[in-house]
Amino acid sequence: MCLAIPGQIVELSSEQPLLARVEVGGVQRNVNVGLLDPGEVGAGDWILIHVGFALSKIDEQQARDQLRMLQAMGEDQLAIEEIRGYSFADRDGELDEIRR
Amino acid sequence: MTTIESTRRTPRFADAQIEMAHGAGGTASRRLVEGLIGPYFSNPALQAFSDAAALSIEGTRIATTADGFVVKPLRFPGGSIGELAVNGTLNDLAVSAAKPVALMATLILEAGLATSTLESEIEAMAIAARKAGVPIVGGDTKVVEHGMADGMYVSTFGIGATDPRVTLDPASIRPGDRVLLSGPIGAHGITILLARGELDFQADLVSDTRCVWPFVEALLSRCGPGLRWMRDPTRGGVATALNELVRSSEYGIALSEENVPMHDAVRGACELLGLDPLHIANEGQFLAVVAPGYADAALEAVRSVEGGERAVYIGEVRAEPKRRVVGINGYGGTRVIDMLVGDPLPRIC
């Protein structure tokens, strides 16, 4: 069961230090943060949630860097093709081949 | 593929015992109705297996429908069993293009049920019926021992006058027809799931239970001839309703997944639990298949009624693949969207 989903910590529980109130797209639940180092996460941080436990803190900078790189990859691709003078029709043909 | 062919044959009911899945509105329910019940009752009105039965009394077209309600808990954010029972039956008539005329209700009550609880539900039924302008003209009440009926079960029966301007028939859909959805999906099913409290999730979400006749009435007056088929996607969700449609036709449906509206909380709960929002019950939405020439008018008609602002086209009828519903995402990735199998959310209506 690898089903795990990113959620944001709303607040850490004051009575039970291992519990955090977490929100996933509008749904809230208490999540146990005992698998993370104490003090590693606080309100506003994003974590990966699996069966009611936080498995990992999301590295937001890594995520941004990765997306930026991947976005550029696609744009570089288009730029290269335009420089080579591919027409629109050719590019669609290539996409059809990809989808086959 | 054998899988597709095997689902087209009339299913035989060979299960030794009844399971929760048989009440879930998905494949198991279909097998029970078509494989066990249908063959005994066999008659033309039943064979259509639509939301309401079409009858003719001395030339006047009538629609009748019945529904049972076993929702747990009895009361939940946005509604209660009484309100569901009234709206549910009104909606079955509405999507059969029949103006609701009268309702009846039977109550099965558990001994020990607090009178205040019963009265709240009677009041909820009265309010819902009055809002729709439809009288509850009779019914029956039975009481069973403590430990049965889980508080109360309600069944409602409705009768309506079929609109002469339209003939709804799944076999009439054609490639190019548009699939209209009245609003965001999944609110009812997820609300019930959260209201049970077993999963310890909380969200700002309420059931979408409401009577959809006002929207249908607008559709009928502005584009009656362009309406091919309608359905309220209750148990089994949009996916099950559309699959049932294409299996009674010669065509398929392509859904544009990104066009399907849903509340954030529905999406969040489904991602958390691995559920598909297209399989979650709705109690205040409807689907309509509209001929392309009437598409703009139909959308405008629904949006012009209060509560219809989020109506949207989510897909279209296509020649291929036959009798299947396919989802297409933003980068051209496709997946087959099947009927609900099993029963991830029992007793939601």
Add this chain to the structure above:
Amino acid sequence: MKYVDEFREPGIISGVARELARTVDPARHYRVMEVCGGHTHSIYRHGLRDVLPANIELVHGPGCPVCVLPTGRVDDGLAIAARDGVVLTCFGDMMRVPGTKGTPLEMKARGADIRMVYSPLDALRIAEQHPQKHICFFSIGFETTAPSTALTILRARELGLQNFSVFCNHVTIVPAMRAILDSPDMRIDGFVGPGHVSSITGCRPYEFIAADYRKPVVVAGFEPLDILEAILMVVRQLNAGEARVENQYKRIVPWEGNPPALRAMAQVFELRPYFEWRGLGFISQSALAIKDAFAAYDAEKLFDIPGVRVTDPRGAQCGEVLKGVLKPPQCKLFGTECNPEHPVGALMVSSEGACAAYYRYAVYSAAVEAPA
């Protein structure tokens, strides 16, 4: 939804798909195994096969903990549930897995108290609320889930609960990968490595695959963009003749894994000498048992379980599908006797099972445009 939607962005996905199409060597056939059932599910759910070049073949691996659980162990769990005064709790996925005498859901219909929970902590809460009943949690899962079970057992001890136990069926991923690599039927060029398992174990455990078997392993996230990028990284390594472990899922997976989680596992669990896996047979050191120190919470010590080996039904080819030797439709029972409504094996039931993914989302390959 943040950290989900960005990784499903159609524009970026199309861009990476184009890059992948440019990168593959048209003269070459690439066989890439996605180990984790979650990846299999995501690939089908998001229609990724429609944007992959035709010469990349995805082979589905055994990383589905429900799928690899032998029927005998399901029977053992149901035997515990059948006892008076016992409430069996399990994840939703387990409810429709067939045991010899029926699924947990069918047993529930016949009166057994079996309840679905989202978290083992929910099972603990039921135990606290019902001191007169015994609550047993049927735990399954790879290293992703084992730490959570470990913390739950520790919490049960903290609370001094006397009516809670765990039926432990946790397995570890590396022995299964090794069994596949050693199998004579296998010809895998590279691996898309399990993302969430690795968030616990880190990436080091796969280094032997690169070093000894000379195959690239790219640990990947579960969104379509993650999987696509990971496949691209595998292909680039293969083209360059490299074999390294790489981490595509950097925003979640630390190279060294999760030390508190590993410590919790080490405190509560020990490796079984061997354990039976559906389809892969007995594998040594591949599964976890609860240590003696926590015997009070070990269902196998508290209850007599049948422990009977049950072979797969005739004709069922679960094992070959799990190893990636057969694709689901090649199993003789696929779609006929075995379908999601009447599953013969767990692969058709589990949300991460290859057969379920294939059946539910069955491939529809043609260039299509979404309706306006």
